[in-house]
Structure formats: C-alpha cells, structure tokens
Amino acid sequence: MTSVRLPQPLAHLHSLPPYVPGRPPTAPVGVTPYKLSSNENPYPPLPGVLEAAERALATMNRYPDMGSVALYRALADRLGVVPEQLSVGTGSSAVLFQLLSAYCGPGDEVVMPWRSFEAYPIAITVPGATPVPVPLTADARHDLAAMAAAVTERTKVVLLCTPNNPTGPALSATEVEEFLDAVPERVLVVVDEAYLEFVRAEDPVDGIALVGRRRNVAVVRTFSKAYGLAGLRVGYLASTPEIAGAVRLVALPFGVSSVAQAAAVASLEAEDALRERVDTxxxxxxxxxxxxxxxxxxxxxxxxxxxxxxxGERTAEIAAAAEAVGLSVRAFAGEGVRVTVGEPEANARLLEVLGRLAP
Structure with missing residues (x-):
C-alpha cells in the first residue's frame, strides 16, 4: 500500500514557543473580579473616541482605507515626521512581525533581551531566523554590553524593549546612544516603546529623535496601552522611509479596520485627557x-x-493567592509574576494579599 503524504508546515515552526495570553479573572461569589494579567488600561475610551468609532461602524460594509491616510497624516503631524516614515498595523506586535519578515530569514540572528516580551521569539522564528536571548542583569534591566557583544556577522536585528515587559525598568537615552555607537550600522535596532507614556525616569529615551539621527533605528509603538484601544489593535512603526516602506510591503492588506483607524485618530486628538489619565x-x-x-x-x-x-519557584503560590481573591495575574512559570496596575480597589486588594505573604 502506498503511504499518503499529507501537507506539512515548515519544519522550523515546530520550535515556536506558545504565546500565553493573560487569563480572565474568576472570583468568589460577591467579590468583584479584576483582570491584572494583560497590561490593559482599566479606563474606558478617551473623550470623542467612542463617537468616532460608532460613526465608522456605519460603513462596516465597505473595506477600510488600505492606505490609512487619515491615520498616517495624524501620526505624522503629532510626531513631526512624514507619512513615508510610518507603517501601521494591527498592534505593535503585528508591526514587529512584519518588520522581522521583511528583514530576516533562515540563517539570520536577532539579538534580544530575555526575559522580555513573550512575542519576540515567536516573531523571530516565524521567518526562520534564530533568536539570540541575552539574560537581563540582576536588577531586571537590559545588559546592553552583553547584547552588543552578542552581535555577529549573522545579526540582522536587535530588539530593545523600554520599559521592559514584563520586568519594568526603562533604558536611558544615554545608554541607547552608547549602544548604537557600539553596533554596526548594518544592524537594524528596533526600540519597542509600547509603554513610553508611563515612563517617569530621568534621561528617557526619545525614539522619534533617534529615528531622526540614526539610519538603522526603528521605533514601534501602540495604541493598546495608554490610549486604551487594546480591543481594536492599532500600532505603528516610525523609521526611515526605506525601512518603513519595506515593512509596509509585507503588511496584511486592509489589516487595520475602519473603526480602529477612526478611534486612533480621535485618540490622538484627546491629548489633554490622555495625559490626565496616564498621570492617574x-x-x-x-x-x-x-x-x-x-x-x-x-x-x-x-x-x-x-x-x-x-x-522564581514561588510564582505559582503568588499567582494562586491573587486568584483566590479575584485577581488574575500573569505568571511566568519558575520566573515570576507580572501584575498590571489596575483600579484602586484592585491594587488595594493586591496589597492586602501580599501583606499576608512573606517576601
């Protein structure tokens, strides 16, 4: 009997690590549950955003503007760049996948901090490239010297995450400038600023300023966190016209919906309310x-x-203690627990739980 050979995916996809999303919360009867596992904004959309989204819903029978013209124009005006320097996608994660697909392939290496954003090794492996994880320092920061030393002739991209998800510390502008001086210009350095609005550290990184001075830097940002549009998925990249153009070439056609585009533009117009919410x-x-x-x-x-x-090994214990009182948190087995800053009641409940546990 002749054996039947069925369709097979690319062999390297079997090595993809799974992406584990934040779990929804459960709670005892009478207790309000809080989801602190996905770094979502606990507040509703900014003023004017819901209305803009509702207007866009009225044309859901039509394809969205594939060129995202209004969104590109609004972003360009806000950032002080030209639209050709931008690429939008369904969240900064999608933009990162597009960038790595455009610049990496089998045999290429991507240097990244670790532990860092869980999607990094997945996005690197999909086009066949090899992740090169560099351990964080003892205080949960990027080890930039070690990352620079990890760059080889096979390195195509380096990922920097500031603030680092899930550990929290941010890089300084001085650190990043020194790192860029140490890395060959042929290497594309991606600065992931998904949480930049929350940074209050001295000497903060200004990714857009870096893009203006460096030809091998790309910045990725998102509307999912500070702007509160996690359910609509809008992110963007800013870089040179050449880099942004390459990323747009591999973008999913009509990826960013009409509703998402309208909500993002309206969110950019609510700058004062955004600052107030972020400060809170x-x-x-x-x-x-x-x-x-x-x-x-x-x-x-x-x-x-x-x-x-x-x-470390207490990860399951801490996660279970939070879950028992209706708080879902993000547990990384054997490493640690990340907890989103939520509503005051949720934060107070977390303090109460941890007050009963010895550090």
Missing part, C-alpha cells in the same frame, strides 16, 4: 510600589503600567 495610572503605580515596600516587597524600577515580582 502613574500615581496608582507609585502608590502600589510604595505599599509593596511597606510590606517588605521590593520590585524592579517600574516604568510601565505594571510591576514585576521575580519570585
């Missing part, structure tokens, strides 16, 4: 970190909208 979340973050310190818990420098507990 930063104040909650600082209150949470201070409360943790009072209870003996020390966390890495939190510059995003989340905190990191590098508790």
């Amino acid at each position: 979340l930063v104040a909650e973050r600082d209150r949470l970190v201070a409360g943790l310190a009072e209870r003996g818990w020390r966390v890495p420098d939190a510059q995003g909208n989340f905190v990191w507990f590098g508790v």
